[in-house]
Amino acid sequence: MAICDATVPDKASSGDAFYGASICSQVYVDYFWETYGFAGNKSHWTGGFGWEDCCNTDLPLARAFNGCYALTYSANDYLNDDYAGACLNWARRYVREHIEDLRAECGEGGTVADYSDGTVRLFRSFFYSKSAPGRSETLLHESRHSALSHNAKFPKGSTFGEGKDGADSNWAYNGAWMYGALYLWWYFAEGARTTSALRELARQRANVVIDGAFAEHPGYTV
Amino acid sequence: MANDVPTLGGTGEQFPERLQIAEVRQFPDILGDERLYRELLDLVGAMTENGRDADRNYQEMLRRHREDEDFVVLVLKTLDALDDSRYVERWALVQLAIDLEHPIAAEYLTDFVQRPIAEEQTEDTAHGLSTVTEEVVLRTTAIEGLARLARQGVDTTDALLQTISSSDYVAMRRAAWFAMVDGGSEEGLQRARQLLEDRGDGWMAELRRLPVREAEQQNPELIYPGATRDGDTPDPFDA
Numbered sequence: 001m002a003i004c005d006a007t008v009p010d011k012a013s014s015g016d017a018f019y020g021a022s023i024c025s026q027v028y029v030d031y032f033w034e035t036y037g038f039a040g041n042k043s044h045w046t047g048g049f050g051w052e053d054c055c056n057t058d059l060p061l062a063r064a065f066n067g068c069y070a071l072t073y074s075a076n077d078y079l080n081d082d083y084a085g086a087c088l089n090w091a092r093r094y095v096r097e098h099i100e101d102l103r104a105e106c107g108e109g110g111t112v113a114d115y116s117d118g119t120v121r122l123f124r125s126f127f128y129s130k131s132a133p134g135r136s137e138t139l140l141h142e143s144r145h146s147a148l149s150h151n152a153k154f155p156k157g158s159t160f161g162e163g164k165d166g167a168d169s170n171w172a173y174n175g176a177w178m179y180g181a182l183y184l185w186w187y188f189a190e191g192a193r194t195t196s197a198l199r200e201l202a203r204q205r206a207n208v209v210i211d212g213a214f215a216e217h218p219g220y221t222v
Numbered sequence: 223m224a225n226d227v228p229t230l231g232g233t234g235e236q237f238p239e240r241l242q243i244a245e246v247r248q249f250p251d252i253l254g255d256e257r258l259y260r261e262l263l264d265l266v267g268a269m270t271e272n273g274r275d276a277d278r279n280y281q282e283m284l285r286r287h288r289e290d291e292d293f294v295v296l297v298l299k300t301l302d303a304l305d306d307s308r309y310v311e312r313w314a315l316v317q318l319a320i321d322l323e324h325p326i327a328a329e330y331l332t333d334f335v336q337r338p339i340a341e342e343q344t345e346d347t348a349h350g351l352s353t354v355t356e357e358v359v360l361r362t363t364a365i366e367g368l369a370r371l372a373r374q375g376v377d378t379t380d381a382l383l384q385t386i387s388s389s390d391y392v393a394m395r396r397a398a399w400f401a402m403v404d405g406g407s408e409e410g411l412q413r414a415r416q417l418l419e420d421r422g423d424g425w426m427a428e429l430r431r432l433p434v435r436e437a438e439q440q441n442p443e444l445i446y447p448g449a450t451r452d453g454d455t456p457d458p459f460d461a
Contacts, residue, residue, distance in 0.1 A: 109350060
């Protein structure tokens, strides 16, 4: 059995201290487990990943739940998740409809998450290097790979590495980067039940994605 | 409910990995001042709260600390004591330094923006934690802080122009340009525009800063049906 170590960053900084204290409730555990692809994947959440202690925000499962909470409730009218509306609203629907299996693994080399054939694997960097809202954006990004892969190289001046594979060709491609940036943009503009600081973080991250993750710059800034 | 009960005959081999927590970190107590340290933890907690009153609580706590220079010094010293890889905590302290809006943060933020960025540590930056991206997000956040200070009359022109002329990253040059647009003098803005054109970056000055509702949204025709799982959503905890 492979054993991996994890270092838990300050839980106030990531939002896990507050979320953990507030949403440790069976009603949320049941809802997230059934809705976002955990169900049927218990074996991927045991072994120190949190199944046995699902309110412990040191552990991956509770931290994934915190991302699910942000994904579910960050729109004021979160029950309206029509695909014709705001991304902040329908992101939760897109994730629940397009991730069949959500699994945790150790991962190597700073990998955050990947998608393959309906399964999203979440690695240590997802749980321990992302804020709670950042995890919700990652879930949307990965779920979009159910339809589209990255199809271009990162442009000159990109923080993701000029010339490397992994960019989307443009905004109109409607790829994973566009979905992620659009979600962050809406979160900045209209995120509910959050603070100006976390909304500003969403803005900064959206702009860095817009500036660096499309072969053709969309022409926008947030 | 899913049938996720334990199965008979398990040998442990179906669980190929085990995760163990090596360390749970908190901010270091730099000054040994119990009151200030506790206030730092409380304020960082407030900045990432969730709930109907989250932002009101955060703004109220900020107001109580804005005149406290010792507290701002603590934030900056703590920030400098963190390893580079502690991105989540470093973001929290950079944002806090900005939100406190104290002029003594200007020199720190100016220096921070211009610090060199180490080479990328992650191979797959599309699905991994790009260390360069994390560093750039911290710096564009700091640039937003310089823009706010400029609007309060603090001269941040040199640092912004230096970023426009020398940064390798589009995101930093774009952020510095818009910081100049937001708070720079007319003369500074002209110099910034010239620097962009000299670098072949004149297009940045044409970028549209839009409300999200005016941006091109998702194309619903490109959303394909997926599994249907739409059980009743519970109310948020603060409903």
